[in-house]
Amino acid sequence: MTRPTKLAAAAAIFLATFATQPASGYLADLTLPAAGGCPVLERWDISAAQPLNRRWSTSLPLAPVTILTVAAQNSAAQLTEIENTIAAAFAAWSGVSGTTFNATNYPGVIGPLTRVSAANVCSNDSESNIDGLNTICFNQSSAAFTTGVLAVTRVITANAPGASVGSAPPAAFAGQILDADTLFRNDGQATFATPGALSTTQGQGAYDLESLLTHELGHWFGLDHSAVWRAVMFPYAPPPGQFLGTRPSANAPDGQLSDDDRTGIRMLYPDPNDAVNVGAIRGQVLPANPFALATLPQPYPGASVTGIFGAHVVAVDAATGSVIAGTFGGWSCNSSNPSAMPQFDGSFDVERLPVGHNYWIYAEPLVGLAQPGDFTGALGNVCPSNSATPCTTPAVDTNFNPRALPDGP
Numbered sequence: 037m038t039r040p041t042k043l044a045a046a047a048a049i050f051l052a053t054f055a056t057q058p059a060s061g062y063l064a065d066l067t068l069p070a071a072g073g074c075p076v077l078e079r080w081d082i083s084a085a086q087p088l089n090r091r092w093s094t095s096l097p098l099a100p101v102t103i104l105t106v107a108a109q110n111s112a113a114q115l116t117e118i119e120n121t122i123a124a125a126f127a128a129w130s131g132v133s134g135t136t137f138n139a140t141n142y143p144g145v146i147g148p149l150t151r152v153s154a155a156n157v158c159s160n161d162s163e164s165n166i167d168g169l170n171t172i173c174f175n176q177s178s179a180a181f182t183t184g185v186l187a188v189t190r191v192i193t194a195n196a197p198g199a200s201v202g203s204a205p206p207a208a209f210a211g212q213i214l215d216a217d218t219l220f221r222n223d224g225q226a227t228f229a230t231p232g233a234l235s236t237t238q239g240q241g242a243y244d245l246e247s248l249l250t251h252e253l254g255h256w257f258g259l260d261h262s263a264v265w266r267a268v269m270f271p272y273a274p275p276p277g278q279f280l281g282t283r284p285s286a287n288a289p290d291g292q293l294s295d296d297d298r299t300g301i302r303m304l305y306p307d308p309n310d311a312v313n314v315g316a317i318r319g320q321v322l323p324a325n326p327f328a329l330a331t332l333p334q335p336y337p338g339a340s341v342t343g344i345f346g347a348h349v350v351a352v353d354a355a356t357g358s359v360i361a362g363t364f365g366g367w368s369c370n371s372s373n374p375s376a377m378p379q380f381d382g383s384f385d386v387e388r389l390p391v392g393h394n395y396w397i398y399a400e401p402l403v404g405l406a407q408p409g410d411f412t413g414a415l416g417n418v419c420p421s422n423s424a425t426p427c428t429t430p431a432v433d434t435n436f437n438p439r440a441l442p443d444g445p
Contacts, residue, residue, distance in 0.1 A: 131289030168202030343382015
């Protein structure tokens with residue numbers, strides 16, 4: 037799928053500094069606290085004492101069949117093959133070093149993968165069935181399965197400490213994830229194959245189940261889509277018959293992830309003992325013409341949009357050319373002030389970068405395959421939910437050409 041690239045009429049500049057302390061960037065989903073103030077990142081409160089509960093429904097579509105396996109349909113071996121694929125997708129994320137989600141350094145943070153036989157056990161279109169249990173379903177319909185949608189993940193978060201749903205313990209903080217469920221399309225409009233079945237003749241017309249599971253589990257953990265093409269969290273699936281990246285192995289369980297994906301999970305669940313991935317690049321994406329944004333509506337009385345909102349800012353390892361992380365520029369907020377309002381000043385943070393490396397950074401508009409509408413969790417609304425001052429998040433700015441200022445003396 038391709039989309040035409042627009043010609044940009046304005047220009048932007050960006051300024052950056054390097055620091056050896058974490059910031060708060062990357063493309064993660066945000067929750068607006070009920071108490072007001074700055075948006076907060078969505079993430080689990082997990083530990084060995086409170087591991088992530090996870091389960092999957094063994095109810096599978098039979099007419100039409102949508103899950104292709106090497107093992108025979110309706111056999112115990114088929115369920116094992118699917119379960120191994122689910123486990124490999126989880127292992128990709130828990131295999132990333134430098135996180136408290138890492139299964140080796142923090143054993144016990146991930147609970148056992150259990151089975152449930154009923155079909156409609158995922159939280160879906162009605163809030164009445166949110167159970168606080170985290171489930172993957174292959175045989176449950178949803179109104180979210182519009183044209184082109186292969187799978188959908190619904191994440192329920194707390195907007196205040198003490199909030200709870202179903203059997204989930206009360207939240208310890210605003211932004212805590214309380215329930216996550218993933219549904220795969222079951223109407224015959226798409227077929228999915230385990231890694232073994234993908235290489236068969238029939239599997240060439242199916243989507244790689246492991247790639248899609250790994251992507252959807254990224255949403256489970258609080259990540260939004262990524263605008264980096266190679267990332268597992270890119271909003272578009274690999275074509276039928278193909279898988280993304282490298283299949284995981286015992287030595288590299290996170291092999292399917294990109295560096296951008298790894299940086300994201302490190303940002304949400306940083307390992308306090310990690311001394312390597314602790315670098316951060318911060319700066320602003322600003323209009324070259326200081327009056328270029330003067331005609332934009334005020335987001336709230338007394339405030340102006342002074343920087344580019346929604347620019348994709350990317351950090352590239354200068355030695356290898358690898359994209360290490362991307363984030364969106366656009367706003368800053370004083371998180372220590374409970375009544376703080378966001379400043380739409382073009383600020384960005386890219387954190388959890390490996391130190392001892394040199395980085396190139398660039399900013400680009402979202403005018404390619406990935407569009408602003410693919411990132412509503414990170415860009416949809418950063419205004420406080422209960423502020424006495426009405427606030428409107430600016431539209432994503434895609435009308436600029438980036439250029440970098442020359443280095444100073």
